[in-house]
Amino acid sequence: MTVEITSHEELRDLLGSPTARAANKDRPRLHERDRDWLAASPFCLLATAGADGSCDVSPKGDPAGFALVLDDTTIALPERPGNKRADGYRNILDNPHVGLLFMVPGRTDTLRINGRARLVSDAPWFDEMVVKGHRPVLAVVVEIEQIFYHCAKAFLRSALWQPETWQPDVLPSRARLIKEVEAPVESLADLERHYGPEYVKSIYA
Numbered sequence: 001m002t003v004e005i006t007s008h009e010e011l012r013d014l015l016g017s018p019t020a021r022a023a024n025k026d027r028p029r030l031h032e033r034d035r036d037w038l039a040a041s042p043f044c045l046l047a048t049a050g051a052d053g054s055c056d057v058s059p060k061g062d063p064a065g066f067a068l069v070l071d072d073t074t075i076a077l078p079e080r081p082g083n084k085r086a087d088g089y090r091n092i093l094d095n096p097h098v099g100l101l102f103m104v105p106g107r108t109d110t111l112r113i114n115g116r117a118r119l120v121s122d123a124p125w126f127d128e129m130v131v132k133g134h135r136p137v138l139a140v141v142v143e144i145e146q147i148f149y150h151c152a153k154a155f156l157r158s159a160l161w162q163p164e165t166w167q168p169d170v171l172p173s174r175a176r177l178i179k180e181v182e183a184p185v186e187s188l189a190d191l192e193r194h195y196g197p198e199y200v201k202s203i204y205a
Contacts, residue, residue, distance in 0.1 A: 026148040029072045037111045039065045047099040048091035056087040073144045078129040078136035108152030115145040134204040
C-alpha cells in the first residue's frame with residue numbers, strides 16, 4: 001500500500017523541523033568565500049522550469065572560474081557549443097526562475113544559488129569568457145535571490161569522489177548507448193569514431 005504525502009503539514013510531521021542554522025543559512029548576496037568557491041568550480045547544474053511546470057537540469061562546465069561574477073548579486077554563465085536543443089534556455093524565456101548547484105571536484109559540500117535569469121547575446125564582459133579562442137554567443141545572467149552551502153551527506157553516501165567506487169565500464173559506451181536507444185542511421189563504427197579522440201578536440205568548435 002502506497003501512502004502519499006499531500007500537504008505541507010504531513011511533510012513537516014514526517015521530517016521534523018530544520019535546525020535554526022539550517023533554516024536561516026541562505027543569504028541574498030555573495031560573500032567573499034562564495035567568490036572563492038565560484039573561482040574554484042569547473043562545473044555546475046542549471047535547473048529550469050517552463051511555463052507549464054515541465055523541468056530541465058543541464059550540466060555546465062568549463063575551466064574553473066567559468067561562472068563570471070559581475071557584482072555581489074549577479075553572476076553569468078557562458079554558453080558553449082552543444083546539441084542546440086536549448087531546453088533550459090527556452091524555459092528561461094518563459095519562466096526566469098533558476099537553481100544552480102556548483103561543485104568543486106573532491107569536495108563533498110556544494111554551493112547553491114537560486115535566482116532569476118535572463119539571456120544575453122553580447123556584453124563587454126563576454127571578452128572575459130573566451131576559452132580556447134571561443135567567445136560565447138550567449139550567456140545566462142543570474143540575479144541572485146538566495147545563496148547557501150549544502151551539506152556533504154549526499155556525496156558521502158554516494159562515495160562520488162572515491163575512485164575505488166568508479167565503474168565507468170559497467171555501462172555500454174556512449175556510442176553504443178546512442179545506437180541502441182536512439183537508433184540513428186550512423187553505424188556503430190561511425191559513432192565510435194565520432195565519440196573517440198576527435199570528439200575532445202571539437203568541444204569548443
